[in-house]
Amino acid sequence: MPLRQKDLLGLEYLEREEIELILDTAVPMKEIFTRDIKKLPTLRGKTMVNLFYEPSTRTRTSFELAGKWMSADVTNIATSTSSVAKGENLKDTARTLEALGANFIVIRHQMAGAPHLVARTVKASVINAGDGRHEHPTQALLDLFTIRERLGRIEGLKVTIVGDILHSRVARSNIWGLVKLGAHVTVCGPRTLIPPEISRMGVEVTCDLGEALADADVVNVLRLQLERQKKGLLPSIREYSDLYGLTRERVEKCKPGVLILHPGPANLGVEITEEVAESPSAAVHEQVTNGVACRMAVLYLLSGGGKAGEIAA
Amino acid sequence: MKLLLKGGRVVDPRNGLDETMDVLVEEGKVLAVDIAIDAEDARVLDVSGKAVLPGLIDMHVHLREPGREDEETIKTGTLAAARGGFVAVACMPNTDPPLDTGAAVRFVLSRARETGHVRVLPVGAITKGLGGAELAEIGELRRAGAVAISDDGHAVTNSRVMRHAMEYASMFGMPVISHAEDMELSAGGAINEGYWSTRLGLPGIPAAAEETMVARDIFLAQLAGARLHIAHVSTAGSVELIRRAKEKGILVTCEATPHHFTLTDEAVAGYDTNTKVNPPLRTARDVEALRQGLADGTIDVIASDHAPHTAEEKEVEYELAAFGMIGLETSLSLAVTELVRPGILTLGQLVERMSYAPARILGLDWPGIVPGAEANVTVLDPDASFVVDPARFASLSRNTPFGGWRLFGKVVATVVAGRLAYEAGGF
Ligand SMILES: [Zn+2]
């Protein structure tokens, strides 16, 4: 079964089988680039454009490496946020990129739905690399991949997502993916950072970190944007850290073997201590590696590639 | 020229009419309403099987002239109104320059005389430059022909200014039309705050942003002993506040738009920017409350909040898109489809909500379909259906989420002061 759509706009729009196909495909992809086997020729002659309206060295580099391992020609376009404010037209930009021969447009944008607008405008495959507070599907895919690799399964696991749920696209994509794959998801954070009616997405909600950690198999710690304090959503970063920071003491009360994830880059000492982030329970560095593998899998499948078994042949 | 509307069902509750009658019009006035009128020298429109209604009024539209003639003009907006069955529209003052002076109001009226297809009733500004700080010259606005005052588009944030506006406007018998929005609570928001804002990752506008201002303005109207009209009520809580205020005898009226009683925030799911309006589309519970409020009369008026925008202002990221949708050419049909056909309103009640109530609130002399009255008549085929095709709209703009919808209720003719302002093909 290939992917049904030309674009990857969010995990919301994928069936469980499609998510599993991507995760299965990422396994041989990881082999290929971690063991430095020769590049895949899949995207030879194809052009991939990274269109980033928000700076993100981490995600952009990951997509860039994924594209290069698939033999694509990769171009990066960094557009400042000010040009959006000035009314630079996203549709025109998308049409221009297509006219220049882009087969894949990877877009990061500070506004929800921007990738949908691009996807409606062009025939190229559009990959959402994070749109506002909406979705960041490849981040969730790499989180799912990491959970499966470490714990052997996703179905039936208890996964807690801690932090600024309101503004987090990582949280939303994780919720869609985890719920579709049968995990039990709890979101935890201060009331001011929990969006309304999120329980209707199939998750438990609590503001009590102790309760949220008690029987979790996986804890996914979100990055706190430090400017939330200025908007009156938090009294202080220190208080946030006291109430929701993941420390060694808190991890010691978790189930043995708990897996700790963080999408990075972490504010060490705020939402997670360095000690925890670098501990064997945490998979922060594997996540980065797995990100490239998952993005290769997405590119492979969107370009019409078949089952995972055919890749390494 | 004489005009004879022959064989239609005249529905005019104020004049106790709901029967098949002929209506003869001459020199701008209704000459006779009777069975089987013969007038050999008259142009005859066979309207048998159609409903003949007192002319409909849309008391909340944005005509964009002066200033944004690329979005709409008085000419195109009033043609859209005529095609939508409206004989008069009240236009909001947030033009460029705004209608905050007598000269600006006179300009709109003179443009309407030169280019308009239906009657135009200007709404003046509450404050100078719509700035919310200093009262506009409300007496001068009235003398120039304004029928009400509003800072629509913004709320009057300062409660003292709003109080004095109500007191002052009451001297001239004018209502204050409130765009009720707590601008701090709604700041940055794009859609209703709730499940769909959470799911779509769009910043939300809570129902309380409207309701706190509705409550404030009700108390200010009570304090001022003045008439208040709440524009585009969108939440169940607002309907309940207004219901209770009316029970207490406070002089408050309100309107609801067809999009708010038809669509929920789920319509935003595909990020179609034509669903972006202020106040935002709300939940199914709110839609239900609006329909109930329309049925029991808590909501006096159906008004479109026709807000034209160019494609350039809409074909952008959802958060950057302009608020507003056009409504003049779908408003009556949505009311027929969503309210009359399901039995929520009778055709007579629809006439109250779309003709008599707006006329009363705006202080118009509006006697209905009786001999001697100015001939303002809307002829509707309530059973005919059609598919909405925005490409064929008279409006300069196309920003509607209803393209492709099959709606019931086709306008057959619109008679404005005895003149056929619109007549559907086939006559
Ligand atoms: Zn308004």
Ligand SMILES: [Zn+2]
């Ligand atoms: Zn308006």
